[in-house]
Amino acid sequence: MAKDLLLTYCKALVQLRPQAEAPVYGREMAELPMLENAWLLIREGLIHSYGSIDQEPPPCDNQLNISGRMVFPSFVDSHTHLVFAATREAEFVDRINGLSYEEIAKRGGGILNSARHMAQASEEELFEQAWQRLQEVIATGTGAIEIKSGYGLSTDSELKMLRVIKEIRKSSPIPVKATFLGAHAFPSQYKNDHEGYIKEIITQMIPQIAKEGLADYCDVFCDRGFFSPEETDRILKAALDHGLKPRLHANELGHTGGVQVGVNRKAVSIDHLEYLSSEEIELLKNSPCIPTGLPGTAFFLGIPYPDARAMMAANLPLALASDYNPGSCPSGNMPFVLSLACLRMKMTPEEAINATTLNTACALEIQQQYGSISPGKVANLWISKPIGSIARIPYSFGSNLVDQVILNGEVYKA
Ligand code: NIG
Numbered sequence: 001m002a003k004d005l006l007l008t009y010c011k012a013l014v015q016l017r018p019q020a021e022a023p024v025y026g027r028e029m030a031e032l033p034m035l036e037n038a039w040l041l042i043r044e045g046l047i048h049s050y051g052s053i054d055q056e057p058p059p060c061d062n063q064l065n066i067s068g069r070m071v072f073p074s075f076v077d078s079h080t081h082l083v084f085a086a087t088r089e090a091e092f093v094d095r096i097n098g099l100s101y102e103e104i105a106k107r108g109g110g111i112l113n114s115a116r117h118m119a120q121a122s123e124e125e126l127f128e129q130a131w132q133r134l135q136e137v138i139a140t141g142t143g144a145i146e147i148k149s150g151y152g153l154s155t156d157s158e159l160k161m162l163r164v165i166k167e168i169r170k171s172s173p174i175p176v177k178a179t180f181l182g183a184h185a186f187p188s189q190y191k192n193d194h195e196g197y198i199k200e201i202i203t204q205m206i207p208q209i210a211k212e213g214l215a216d217y218c219d220v221f222c223d224r225g226f227f228s229p230e231e232t233d234r235i236l237k238a239a240l241d242h243g244l245k246p247r248l249h250a251n252e253l254g255h256t257g258g259v260q261v262g263v264n265r266k267a268v269s270i271d272h273l274e275y276l277s278s279e280e281i282e283l284l285k286n287s288p289c290i291p292t293g294l295p296g297t298a299f300f301l302g303i304p305y306p307d308a309r310a311m312m313a314a315n316l317p318l319a320l321a322s323d324y325n326p327g328s329c330p331s332g333n334m335p336f337v338l339s340l341a342c343l344r345m346k347m348t349p350e351e352a353i354n355a356t357t358l359n360t361a362c363a364l365e366i367q368q369q370y371g372s373i374s375p376g377k378v379a380n381l382w383i384s385k386p387i388g389s390i391a392r393i394p395y396s397f398g399s400n401l402v403d404q405v406i407l408n409g410e411v412y413k414a
């Protein structure tokens with residue numbers, strides 16, 4: 001068990017909420033509670049208490065003076081594809097030369113390219129690579145993460161991916177939620193037999209995954225050229241029957257019916273939403289689903305950004321995650337997500353931080369333990385370099401302003 005740790009002379013404690021077990025809704029996202037010139041006591045790995053420096057902190061023989069620097073709750077990255085066998089920089093060059101993401105996918109590249117590499121990779125290799133990526137994102141402030149399968153596209157390969165995610169979860173210093181995404185693309189052998197693949201998902205993959213307890217959620221890529229709303233609905237229903245809650249990739253490539261299916265099936269989150277009509281916003285307003293933007297993907301693919309201002313004006317609890325994956329966003333850098341949110345989605349730094357901490361914690365249903373500096377929550381935090389204001393984080397895009405990472409109450413060294 002970690003020793004007590006007292007952080008003293010903190011320039012500010014950011015996202016400080018006595019109680020925080022619900023998402024922050026659109027119009028309230030502009031407010032980010034902070035306490036300046038403060039101390040923070042961590043006990044047995046949990047946030048214990050805090051106060052202003054005029055108040056005497058409880059005695060503690062393990063103190064860290066962090067003067068000039070701010071304390072943030074770790075980012076919660078609620079959407080990643082961290083386990084993959086190979087990068088896809090050749091397709092990146094193809095796109096520079098004029099091909100679109102969809103054209104590359106139609107030629108058998110994209111997700112199918114990743115699936116070919118996945119079929120050849122051993123669990124050990126996959127674990128090793130994903131572990132390195134996990135360390136990389138922890139160093140940039142991520143303190144809880146979701147990881148999807150979806151590069152297997154066969155029962156054996158999907159189970160292999162999910163077992164690797166399970167191993168990561170066992171050894172990881174941060175919590176890991178696992179999502180089954182067998183419905184990420186139709187594998188080439190089922191190109192002309194979609195029904196055959198859907199049957200394999202429903203009758204083989206889902207029951208086996210549920211039996212082995214390999215996933216918390218089931219996701220589907222419901223979009224043009226991928227899974228139709230009807231196909232998505234059947235898969236989500238089968239998953240629900242086996243205790244896997246739904247989440248969704250929807251409206252990345254167009255208005256393709258995913259929002260309607262996700263809302264009907266009470267998806268925990270609906271992610272992407274680069275295309276979103278006012279009718280779809282209305283549907284989201286009447287549901288508990290957390291709409292999640294992935295601005296790194298819009299940046300990398302050069303597609304429109306989700307309309308954050310419209311979602312917040314409708315009082316939706318907007319969340320933002322990385323989508324770290326080899327095809328459409330080869331980065332899990334959450335400070336860069338903040339920069340894109342501010343620069344490209346016109347979110348204020350306060351809104352962007354709410355979206356990447358408490359709201360993503362809600363999107364992973366871990367808001368009782370993570371997502372804010374609140375007494376009783378796990379002490380997963382990051383300490384900035386000396387900065388004058390929180391706006392400095394998104395402003396200095398590409399700079400690493402994460403000085404130290406604290407996980408489970410201890411300074412983390414990879
Ligand atoms: O979230 N949109 C679908 N899936 C991933 C990309 C997967 C890939 O190209 O490898 C995404 O963007």
Ligand code: FE
Pocket residue numbers: 079080081249323325
């Ligand atoms: Fe994704």
